Amino acid sequence: MRLLSRSVTIVVVSISLVLLVLLIRYWLCVKQYLFEKEELAQLAKQYAGLDHELAFTKVITELRKKYPGHILPDEDLQWIFVNAGGWMGSMCLLHASLTEYVLLFGSAVDTVGHSGRYWVEISDTVISGTFRQWKEGTTRSEVYYPACQCCVRV
Numbered sequence: 001m002r003l004l005s006r007s008v009t010i011v012v013v014s015i016s017l018v019l020l021v022l023l024i025r026y027w028l029c030v031k032q033y034l035f036e037k038e039e040l041a042q043l044a045k046q047y048a049g050l051d052h053e054l055a056f057t058k059v060i061t062e063l064r065k066k067y068p069g070h071i072l073p074d075e076d077l078q079w080i081f082v083n084a085g086g087w088m089g090s091m092c093l094l095h096a097s098l099t100e101y102v103l104l105f106g107s108a109v110d111t112v113g114h115s116g117r118y119w120v121e122i123s124d125t126v127i128s129g130t131f132r133q134w135k136e137g138t139t140r141s142e143v144y145y146p147a148c149q150c151c152v153r154v
Contacts, residue, residue, distance in 0.1 A: 031099050034070060037123040040102065041149040044125035048146035052128040056092075056104050059127070063094060063102070070095050071102075087111040125149045 043062055047055035064071045071094050079090040082105075089107030096102075112132075124131060126144050134141040 033100050034067065034097070035095070035100055035102060037121075037149070039066075041123070041125040044127050044149075045147040048127050050128070052106055055127045056106075059104070060094065067095070123149060 043059055043066075044055075046062075047058045050058070060071065060077075077092055077094070079092045082089055082091050087107070088109070088111050089105055091106075092104045094102045094104065107129075124133075124144070126146050126148050128146055131144040131148075132141050133144065
């Protein structure tokens with residue numbers, strides 16, 4: 001009886017895991033994104049070269065017009081100090097969901113470090129300053145300037 005109970009438990013757990021994996025695979029195939037990286041890049045390029053605080057304000061305003069209800073209201077926006085992987089700066093989260101996030105990042109000092117490895121596509125557009133990226137599989141870094149977009153596909 002005890003052996004039968006364990007066997008049933010193992011079968012139920014195995015079936016549940018298989019169904020969960022199938023559900024996740026289905027969701028990954030049909031998920032949709034709200035934001036398009038090209039649209040975000042174009043918006044950032046529009047305000048590139050302005051004072052970064054003014055550019056951030058204008059980007060937030062435009063995003064609220066284009067995506068009503070999906071950008072946090074001013075009272076919920078917070079600049080959070082981040083020190084991770086050797087780089088430091090501040091970030092302000094504008095939108096987050098299970099499939100994507102949009103944030104602003106800035107640093108008042110030159111900073112270097114490792115941002116990590118992810119199973120996602122990351123897209124960055126420079127509004128002011130520069131961004132240097134060393135892509136995996138290469139031996140040289142690339143420098144991105146205002147209005148430039150760089151992508152990491154992992």
